[in-house]
Amino acid sequence: MPSFSSPAAPLVAIVGGGPAGLLAAQHLAEAGLRVQVFEQKATVGRKFLVAGHGGFNLTNGEDLGAFAARYGAAAPFFGQALAHFSPARLRQWAADLGIGTFVGTSGRVFPDAQHTPADLLRAWLRRLGDLGVEIKTRHRWLGFAGERGLRLQNEVTGEEFAVVPAATLLALGGASWPQTGSDGHWTQALAAIGVPSQPFAPTNCGAEVAWSAFFKEKVGRAPLKNIALSCGGHTVRGEIMLTDYGLEGTPVYALTPQLRAALAAGTPAWLSLNLKPDLGAADVQRRLTRRRPADSLASFLGSAFSLKAPVPTLLRELPAPADLGAALTALPIPVAGLRPLAEAISSAGGVPFAEVDEKLMLRRRPGTFVAGEMLDWEAPTGGYLLQGCFSTGAWAAQAINNQVNGL
The missing domain is CATH 3.50.50.60 (FAD/NAD(P)-binding domain)
Structure with missing residues (x-):
């Protein structure tokens, strides 16, 4: 050389x-x-x-x-x-x-x-x-x-x-x-x-979600760990961060091509959030049967699923399915746009x-x-x-x- x-x-x-x-x-x-x-x-x-x-x-x-x-x-x-x-x-x-x-x-x-x-x-x-x-x-x-x-x-x-x-x-x-x-x-x-x-x-950027003023004030920036995020037939595991503008983190970044395609087509761009990807459907349903009428959502999610703040607030903020099991494993998040280039x-x-x-x-x-x-x-x-x-x-x-x- x-x-x-x-x-x-x-x-x-x-x-x-x-x-x-x-x-x-x-x-x-x-x-x-x-x-x-x-x-x-x-x-x-x-x-x-x-x-x-x-x-x-x-x-x-x-x-x-x-x-x-x-x-x-x-x-x-x-x-x-x-x-x-x-x-x-x-x-x-x-x-x-x-x-x-x-x-x-x-x-x-x-x-x-x-x-x-x-x-x-x-x-x-x-x-x-x-x-x-x-x-x-x-x-x-x-x-x-x-x-x-x-x-x-x-x-x-x-x-x-x-x-x-x-x-x-x-x-x-x-x-x-x-x-x-x-x-x-x-x-x-x-x-x-x-x-x-x-x-x-x-690409490899945050996704914008139109959070309410209450949600922004109560949650601010908060991580969601050990989750799975899906869009357009693709699923990515990891950790995301809730922010005042929406979501960021490796799974969000990895799905920006799918989000960009949905937004460009003029169709709603949705992310599907699985808060407990390591639990099978049968295990989720079995844990749901433990809930007693006196249990608040926050206390039940904490004891049965080890899900603490800000998950209860997130479930109330989004158009969550009526079935709690579906809400925990396929929570729809509407994406309004991507962060600037x-x-x-x-x-x-x-x-x-x-x-x-x-x-x-x-x-x-x-x-x-x-x-x-x-x-x-x-x-x-x-x-x-x-x-x-x-x-x-x-x-x-x-x-x-x-x-x-x-x-």
């Missing part, structure tokens, strides 16, 4: 300093190519660091077949990309940077406890520096120039200039968390050369896979490749989002190296 690319080597320009772009930069520099990364923010990896605030899931320990299925309609492509740069390879990559990892009880893969996301990013940037990768921050991409060129602006000096690389990788992210730089403005530059984009939509963990939409070839090169602009969340795919939280970005970056880097070297 070369420690520094030659100044005479072909230049690859990468626009976007997130995980997809930086991993591609590393692989291309390791292959001996000269690499320049252009990032509009003052530092690279901003969304990478934000992703670590709630628990840094680098990837997941799930087997590759089930892993690929997490990407929905894009699963066939991700089956190939994951085989090329797998979760195991991602963990080895981190280990090579001095960052050990472990698989948690949920299957999620985390850095060892002594390592923060910032530790990993610093080690990674040192490696990129050793490889000769040039990272140019505060540089905004303005669009294309000719058949191969890129127009850029140095936002510190105001200077506009062009580069004409041997190949370009666009890795500018989706449209969630725009404060980190992924604002989706790049769609205009692609539209100018005839490349359409699917409209962005929030800027608050979402990730976004759906972007460049359709029909606009790129099997190497992730734009069909309308040979020599220009796309990776990461710019592409139209979505996946749940739990390591699948970052792995998807890493794997597409590695896949595009391999294709760029092959093209530049005539392989």
Whole structure:
């Protein structure tokens, strides 16, 4: 592996300093190519660091077949990309940077406890520096120039200039968390050369429920643990949080594609909440027979089902079935909408896979490749989002190296 690319080597320009772009930069520099990364923010990896605030899931320990299925309609492509740069390879990559990892009880893969996301990013940037990768921050991409060129602006000096690389990788992210730089403005530059984009939509985000003022005041924020949530034929286990605007938590996030589809169709979007998913129907009915006429709902739910506040208030708030057993195992929750795109963990939409070839090169602009969340795919939280970005970056880097070297 070369420690520094030659100044005479072909230049690859990468626009976007997130995980997809930086991993591609590393692989291309390791292959001996000269690499320049252009990032509009003052530092690279901003969304990478934000992703670590709630628990840094680098990837997941799930087997590759089930892993690929997490990407929905894009699963066939991700089956190939994951085989090329797998979760195991991602963990080895981190280990090579001095960052050990472990698989948690949920299957999620985390850095060892002594390592923060910032530790990993610093080690990674040192490696990129050793490889000769040039990272140019505060540089905004303005669009294309000719058949191969890129127009850029140095936002510190105001200077506009062009580069004409041997190949370009666009890795500018989706449209969630725009404060980190992924604002989706790049769609205009692609539209100018005839490349359409699917409209962005929030995914992995909270669901809005029109709680009454009484419910908001009495409940506020409260967790519901060990539940199952269903929508559109999909069921997810875990923990959710009742909030003043509605619901949040991993099961809610995982069901946003189904909620979004129902809302887009103009049909009521309903979540079905099972408060006791580990109890069979017969066990639920047997426990219900213990209720005495003098038992209040709150005391009975606490003694028979270990369900305490805010469950009684929730049952009174929602259009619960008259049968208490049905209310406990299939409580309907009407969803009025999803939280705004800027608050979402990730976004759906972007460049359709029909606009790129099997190497992730734009069909309308040979020599220009796309990776990461710019592409139209979505996946749940739990390591699948970052792995998807890493794997597409590695896949595009391999294709760029092959093209530049005539392989």
